[in-house]
Amino acid sequence: MPTLEECSDVYAVLKTKKAEINSGMSAAVAERRGLEKAIAADTSREVRPAIAELLGDAPSGKALSRKRVAELKQLEGDLEAAQRIVDQRISDAHTEASRAACAAVRPEFANRVVAMVEAMKVLDAAHQSFEDLCRDLEAEDIRYGTxxxxxxxxxxxxxxxxxxxANYLKEAREAGYAI
Known part of the structure; x- marks a missing residue:
């Protein structure tokens, strides 16, 4: 059974890109949450980087962490936007990939439809024969419920x-299967 990725290079590239974006999002969220926990646990006094520079001090770790948290939030927003675009592109590429997959499996699909049709024809003949027997029993007023x-x-x-x-056979004929 071919996958959609095997049937369409465009679809495969988009699915890979989606996985990369998801991985990037997971990493950004994990880093941000870790920094937020560290900031919450840090009891030192915080001095904004611009003020620390005026004082000739190095920026505090807490301030640098807050700056990185802001950068990560921006990155998460960008990744969410990219994810929506990739999802739309995947949706657009899905139809063409499905058509290619259907073309690849069409011969086997047709073989299985024909096999079901042949089995249904046998069942239909047995069904008709059974119905004939039931009608014959009823015609003789035989109560065959036992x-x-x-x-x-x-x-x-x-x-x-x-x-x-009969409906299935009709649908198979209308779909173009040689039955």
């Missing part, structure tokens, strides 16, 4: 051509 309720009502009427088997 044999068990074995009528396959789910198949519909065997004689009028509107049963489920």
């Amino acid at each position: 044999l068990g309720q074995m009528k396959p009502f789910f198949l519909g009427d065997a004689k009028d051509g509107s049963g489920r088997i």
Whole structure:
């Protein structure tokens, strides 16, 4: 069974890009959360980097962490926007990839439809034969309920051509399968 990625290079590239974006998002979120925990746990006094520079001091670790948190939040927003765009592109590429996959499996699909049709024709003949027997029993006023309720009502009427088997065969013909 071919995958959509195997059937469409465009689709495969987009799925890879989505995985990269998801990985980047996970890393950014994990880093941001770690920094936020560290900031919350840090009890030192905070001096903004611009003030520290005026004082001739190095910026505090807490201030640098806050700056990095802001950068990560911006990155997360950018990654979310990129993810929405890639998701739309994947959606657009999905139809073409599905068509290519369907073209690849069409011969096997047709073989299996034909196999089901052949089995249904055998079932239809058995169903009609069973219905004939039941009608013969009813014509002789034989109460055959003691044999068990074995009528396959789910198949519909065997004689009028509107049963489920007849409908399936009609749909298969209309879909172009050689039955």
